[in-house]
Amino acid sequence: MTVAAHGYAPAASDRWRRLALAFSDSRNLLGLVFMLPAAALLIVFLAYPLGLGLWLGFTDANLGSTGRFTGIANYLSLAGDPVYWLSVSNTILYTVIASAAKFFLGLWLALLLNQNVPFKAFVRAIVLLPWIVPTVLSAIAFWWIYDTQFSVITWALKGLGLIDGSIDFLGNGTNARISVIVANVWRGIPFVAISLLAGLQTIPGSLYEAATLDGASSYQRFRYITLPMLTPIIAVVMTFSVLFTFTDFQLIYVLTRGGPVNTTHLMATLAFQRAIPGGRLGEGAALASSMIPFLVAAVMFSYYGLQRRKWQQGTRD
Amino acid sequence: MASVEISRVTKAFGATQVIHGVDVAIEDGEFVVLVGPSGCGKSTLLRMVAGLEQITGGEISIGGRVVNDLPPKERDIAMVFQNYALYPHMTVRDNMAFSMKLRGASSAEIDKRVGDAADILGLKPYLDRFPRQLSGGQRQRVAMGRAIVRDPQVFLFDEPLSNLDAKLRVQMRTEIKALHQRLKTTSIYVTHDQVEAMTMADRIVVMHDGIVEQAGAPLDLYDRPANQFVAGFIGSPAMNFIPGRIDRGGAVAVVADGGLRLPLAADAGGEHGQKVIYGVRPEHLGLGPGFEAVVQVVEPTGADTFVFCDAAGVRICANVEERQGFAPGGRIALAPRLDMVHLFDAESGRALPRRN
Numbered sequence: 001m002t003v004a005a006h007g008y009a010p011a012a013s014d015r016w017r018r019l020a021l022a023f024s025d026s027r028n029l030l031g032l033v034f035m036l037p038a039a040a041l042l043i044v045f046l047a048y049p050l051g052l053g054l055w056l057g058f059t060d061a062n063l064g065s066t067g068r069f070t071g072i073a074n075y076l077s078l079a080g081d082p083v084y085w086l087s088v089s090n091t092i093l094y095t096v097i098a099s100a101a102k103f104f105l106g107l108w109l110a111l112l113l114n115q116n117v118p119f120k121a122f123v124r125a126i127v128l129l130p131w132i133v134p135t136v137l138s139a140i141a142f143w144w145i146y147d148t149q150f151s152v153i154t155w156a157l158k159g160l161g162l163i164d165g166s167i168d169f170l171g172n173g174t175n176a177r178i179s180v181i182v183a184n185v186w187r188g189i190p191f192v193a194i195s196l197l198a199g200l201q202t203i204p205g206s207l208y209e210a211a212t213l214d215g216a217s218s219y220q221r222f223r224y225i226t227l228p229m230l231t232p233i234i235a236v237v238m239t240f241s242v243l244f245t246f247t248d249f250q251l252i253y254v255l256t257r258g259g260p261v262n263t264t265h266l267m268a269t270l271a272f273q274r275a276i277p278g279g280r281l282g283e284g285a286a287l288a289s290s291m292i293p294f295l296v297a298a299v300m301f302s303y304y305g306l307q308r309r310k311w312q313q314g315t316r317d
Numbered sequence: 318m319a320s321v322e323i324s325r326v327t328k329a330f331g332a333t334q335v336i337h338g339v340d341v342a343i344e345d346g347e348f349v350v351l352v353g354p355s356g357c358g359k360s361t362l363l364r365m366v367a368g369l370e371q372i373t374g375g376e377i378s379i380g381g382r383v384v385n386d387l388p389p390k391e392r393d394i395a396m397v398f399q400n401y402a403l404y405p406h407m408t409v410r411d412n413m414a415f416s417m418k419l420r421g422a423s424s425a426e427i428d429k430r431v432g433d434a435a436d437i438l439g440l441k442p443y444l445d446r447f448p449r450q451l452s453g454g455q456r457q458r459v460a461m462g463r464a465i466v467r468d469p470q471v472f473l474f475d476e477p478l479s480n481l482d483a484k485l486r487v488q489m490r491t492e493i494k495a496l497h498q499r500l501k502t503t504s505i506y507v508t509h510d511q512v513e514a515m516t517m518a519d520r521i522v523v524m525h526d527g528i529v530e531q532a533g534a535p536l537d538l539y540d541r542p543a544n545q546f547v548a549g550f551i552g553s554p555a556m557n558f559i560p561g562r563i564d565r566g567g568a569v570a571v572v573a574d575g576g577l578r579l580p581l582a583a584d585a586g587g588e589h590g591q592k593v594i595y596g597v598r599p600e601h602l603g604l605g606p607g608f609e610a611v612v613q614v615v616e617p618t619g620a621d622t623f624v625f626c627d628a629a630g631v632r633i634c635a636n637v638e639e640r641q642g643f644a645p646g647g648r649i650a651l652a653p654r655l656d657m658v659h660l661f662d663a664e665s666g667r668a669l670p671r672r673n
Contacts, residue, residue, distance in 0.1 A: 204402065213390065
């Protein structure tokens with residue numbers, strides 16, 4: 001610098017300024033600094049608990065002790081546990097049926113909302129409501145709706161003269177399964193519908209006009225324009241929806257706590273049941289960890305589903 | 318191929334009427350350009366021909382068949398959109414073949430028709446690409462290929478060149494015209510660019526505020542504009558308009574409001590003292606004894622030199638073809654070509670016919 005060129009020793013403040021300059025010039029270093037807070041949050045609140053959970057799964061930890069390493073003993077005992085396998089099949093059933101219902105109803109709702117309906121903005125806001133309400137609150141509302149004595153559904157059906165007795169919504173296995181799936185679908189539809197609606201709105205109207213002129217019927221326009229253009233968004237939305245549903249806990253915990261006789265236990269609720277009220281942290285952690293392969297599979301499915309859409313990537317050759 | 322008859326057509330969106338009784342007769346094989354400023358109703362009119370907008374009143378017939386209540390696909394028309402409207406998830410081939418596939422054509426026939434269209438437009442090497450992988454000009458060609466494959470009765474173009482850069486626009490303009498000369502399909506072309514209209518059209522329909530101001534061959538509109546709007550819209554740079562009164566005492570002239578005396582031909586129309594607009598195009602103003610003006614801005618473009626000057630408070634543009642060393646502030650004398658001067662009634666804007 002000029003000062004040094006004149007033979008003076010560089011002042012301390014000057015050295016600092018040079019350092020600061022080099023620092024702000026370096027994109028990588030600056031990027032690292034900006035990334036740190038987010039990385040810290042991820043490490044403390046996501047990576048650490050995940051790592052701890054995985055570790056606990058290999059121990060016999062319980063509420064009283066930190067536990068010793070026991071290898072895959074927890075997993076072996078789960079493999080021979082019929083309740084565990086019931087929760088796995090419950091979770092798969094719950095996820096598949098609820099996700100499919102959310103997809104079809106959500107898509108239908110999105111298509112409806114994409115039309116010119118009166119009070120468009122208001123209706124769209126209303127549709128979002130089930131998703132904004134805290135899950136526990138809506139679960140409690142459903143608990144009342146499904147109440148054996150005070151159910152509004154029973155009351156209405158009785159009033160219409162369609163049934164005589166009360167419906168035992170949560171008291172037997174089949175009814176309970178249907179009931180929790182309905183509640184989950186009600187809660188999940190807005191996310192699917194609003195996301196797909198956003199996707200629908202990115203499809204230029206002129207494509208439909210061009211297709212109309214090309215002679216496409218309204219079904220053909222849906223089949224050859226809407227659906228392929230919407231597929232990338234469907235893939236993302238449904239991946240998230242499947243992940244949310246697969247890991248669902250609150251609805252079940254409020255409505256049935258896994259009952260009757262474990263028929264509505266999902267992997268998440270069973271893991272909690274075993275680990276916290278049951279006190280067997282190691283077993284609960286192993287149970288929770290066993291959800292990971294399913295979740296990874298769901299993510300991979302959508303990732304490769306997205307990869308195939310070459311028309312979106314504007315590569316020139 | 319077919320003729321298109323638009324008679325007494327009106328269009329209203331709710332309470333707002335945007336087209337007020339338009340009559341246009343388009344002959345079989347003709348290339349007609351609808352031109353006008355934004356919001357004049359030209360695109361709406363085109364979309365009514367296509368069947369994308371309901372017709373509020375009047376009648377549109379294609380090939381002698383009234384199409385008012387026919388859905389678009391039964392009108393046998395093809396349309397090229399401003400944003401091309403190519404299906405992004407289909408290859409060029411599939412884009413062009415889509416209408417035939419819907420119709421259930423055999424794959425041999427599809428291949429042949431798509432191949433022929435691709436040949437005409439030079440798209441053979443791009444058939445397996447997606448629209449994203451094409452340049453603007455290539456996409457434009459695919460959009461036209463999609464229309465050609467249909468082999469429709471009428472081509473509709475909705476500002477197809479607006480999204481291209483200036484150079485490509487000139488090139489595509491020529492290509493579309495050559496294509497029309499080859500296929501001879503009746504074409505209706507909408508644009509706001511009067512140069513496009515002048516260069517491509519067999520006949521131009523100038524629209525303004527939902528009515529037809531004038532329809533005719535390009536040079537007819539240029540030489541004999543029916544009113545001040547058409548005179549100002551056709552031609553670039555725009556015609557100079559100078560308000561004044563006719564003075565028939567001595568040599569016939571228009572005396573501008575600022576006192577400037579503008580010469581007229583002896584057979585010019587209008588009565589002594591009538592309030593008029595004196596119209597002369599920049600290219601019909603040359604250097605010579607006429608009136609004096611002070612140079613303000615000089616724009617040399619190579620072939621032409623546009624001089625913007627002030628003549629007794631009136632701003633005038635002249636195209637002096639020769640290269641001139643004018644400097645701002647200099648005084649020049651401009652002489653209008655008297656046979657090319659237009660007079661318009663100041664009230665109605667209508668052209669005043671010459672006296673015989």
